[in-house]
């Protein structure tokens with residue numbers, strides 16, 4: 228029986244790769260500090276693109292084996308981050324990647340045709356109940372998921388947000404589904420976020436380094452897509468710069484989704500550490516803990532939570 232860590236974080240994400248993109252450095256830092264980190268991934272990413280030519284045969288419209296392959300990519304990413312507790316919502320294959328298409332306004336929307344088992348069409352209470360069982364087993368003090376728009380609008384991200392927020396409410400109700408375990412009220416809930424000032428700083432660095440293709444068309448001083456949040460919306464920034472190499476290794480593990488010449492790898496090492504080692508969050512439930520005088524934000528998701 229492994230000892231239960233005093234601090235326990237639960238992350239809920241839609242596809243394999245979201246966890247490493249959004250909070251890979253924070254996950255690695257917290258594991259290194261002896262905190263419990265549990266990841267629930269809602270789908271296996273069956274409908275994803277395939278950036279590795281020799282794996283294109285796995286595509287949904289060919290052998291439809293991308294989900295199984297991405298399960299392996301996720302295992303490798305978890306190994307890179309040191310995370311040992313990862314689950315698929317309801318078990319592997321219960322909910323299928325819904326796919327997406329790009330709206331002319333530049334955000335993601337649901338695809339025209341959606342599989343009958345797609346997460347976007349999941350029954351919310353059924354899906355939430357799978358997560359209630361995990362919440363009541365793990366008993367996390369902190370939950371991290373997406374905002375109501377799923378960051379950039381992907382239907383599976385929006386559904387993961389809904390399932391996570393609903394499950395947190397249901398799990399806390401003592402008389403709700405006692406068969407799913409003893410009630411547990413998660414003290415703090417955060418939505419992943421990217422601070423405007425941080426992305427402008429990262430853009431400035433790569434433009435100054437001569438990179439005009441990464442985040443092509445985005446001007447460090449120009450208008451930004453809505454997925455980047457005004458700094459006043461940010462509650463916490465975890466500086467996990469010491470774990471950015473682990474984050475980059477985890478991103479590399481998701482090889483069918485993320486190329487090594489993409490934005491995450493465009494920065495030189497020291498710039499990468501700053502730009503992608505600092506991960507931001509919006510507190511949407513619970514009381515903020517002590518704030519860093521420099522940023523005015525918390526510096527730890529467990530700020531204010533007793534050891």
Ligand SMILES: CC(=O)N[C@H]1[C@@H](O[C@@H]2[C@H](O)[C@H](O)[C@@H](O)[C@H](O)[C@H]2O)O[C@H](CO)[C@@H](O)[C@@H]1O
Pocket residue numbers: 242243244245248272273274275276324325326327381484
């Ligand atoms: C980061 C993320 O959520 N990725 C999703 C997303 O992938 C995008 C999709 O394949 C799109 O067609 C591409 O143009 C874009 O570059 C990809 O990021 O949607 C996939 C399908 O639902 C999903 O599998 C992937 O994890």
Ligand SMILES: [Zn+2]
Pocket residue numbers: 241242245381384
């Ligand atoms: Zn995703």
